Amino acid sequence: xxxxxxxxxxxxxxxxxxxxxxxxxxxxxxxxxxxxxxxxxxxxxxxxxxxxxxxxxxxxxxxxxxxxxxxxxxxxxxxxxxxxxxxxxxxxxxxxxxxxxxxxxxxxxxxxxxxxxxxxxxxxxxxxxxxxxxxxxxxxxxxxxxxxxxxxxxxxxxxxxxxxxxxxxxxxxxxxxxxxxxxxxxxxxxxxxxxxxxxxxxxxxxxxxxxxxxxxxxxxxxxxxxxxxxxxxxx
Numbered sequence: 001x002x003x004x005x006x007x008x009x010x011x012x013x014x015x016x017x018x019x020x021x022x023x024x025x026x027x028x029x030x031x032x033x034x035x036x037x038x039x040x041x042x043x044x045x046x047x048x049x050x051x052x053x054x055x056x057x058x059x060x061x062x063x064x065x066x067x068x069x070x071x072x073x074x075x076x077x078x079x080x081x082x083x084x085x086x087x088x089x090x091x092x093x094x095x096x097x098x099x100x101x102x103x104x105x106x107x108x109x110x111x112x113x114x115x116x117x118x119x120x121x122x123x124x125x126x127x128x129x130x131x132x133x134x135x136x137x138x139x140x141x142x143x144x145x146x147x148x149x150x151x152x153x154x155x156x157x158x159x160x161x162x163x164x165x166x167x168x169x170x171x172x173x174x175x176x177x178x179x180x181x182x183x184x185x186x187x188x189x190x191x192x193x194x195x196x197x198x199x200x201x202x203x204x205x206x207x208x209x210x211x212x213x214x215x216x217x218x219x220x221x222x223x224x225x226x227x228x229x230x231x232x233x234x235x
Contacts, residue, residue, distance in 0.1 A: 001032055008039060017043035034060060034067035041073065045080060054080040071109045075118055078102040082121060088131040099125045123162065130160035134169060146176035167197045171206060178209065183217035 004019030020043065023036035041056035057077040061070055078101030084094040102122040106115060137152030149172065156169035174189030190210045197203070 013043040034064035038069040050080040130163040130165040134165040
């Protein structure tokens with residue numbers, strides 16, 4: 001074990017994993033094998049062999065469930081899947097797996113020193129999923145399919161409310177409603193933005209939209225009044 005750790009610390013992961021593998025195979029009943037199993041996963045992780053690393057971490061969790069290395073292994077298991085996560089536009093199976101393991105870690109070890117780091121990684125993973133939905137909404141908005149765009153923007157708010165895309169989604173819901181001349185709904189969204197995100201960088205943009213929406217709404221109401229008066233006079 002000492003020799004394996006020396007190799008590991010020197011960054012000689014390929015040679016180190018051989019030593020750790022010998023321990024896990026020859027001394028599986030010894031608790032030091034749990035440490036060797038963890039560092040076996042670490043070797044593969046540092047060699048960017050994330051699928052193999054995940055497999056080794058999972059083996060530690062199953063074979064040595066009472067080991068002191070289990071919490072570290074659970075975190076690194078989630079991180080391995082997150083490292084495998086592709087760009088937001090592609091299939092997000094690994095991102096979902098990472099999120100699942102991060103959430104499980106936080107439920108099992110809320111007081112862990114690793115909890116803060118796990119929360120950061122969890123948010124990064126959720127942001128990636130949120131962006132996938134948000135970009136779908138953007139496509140519909142730019143094509144002027146505002147109802148369809150709002151379906152996806154609302155999904156961002158409902159499922160990824162804690163991500164960086166939630167404020168932007170709320171803004172565009174308001175703007176899509178404005179463009180569809182649904183002025184009360186637009187104002188409701190903009191007002192909600194002001195209350196929820198009083199320090200957001202888009203705040204002035206929202207203020208401008210509120211002013212524009214109110215002007216357009218007032219103009220529409222005046223036109224309706226004139227139309228109604230014209231109809232009444234004809235009767």
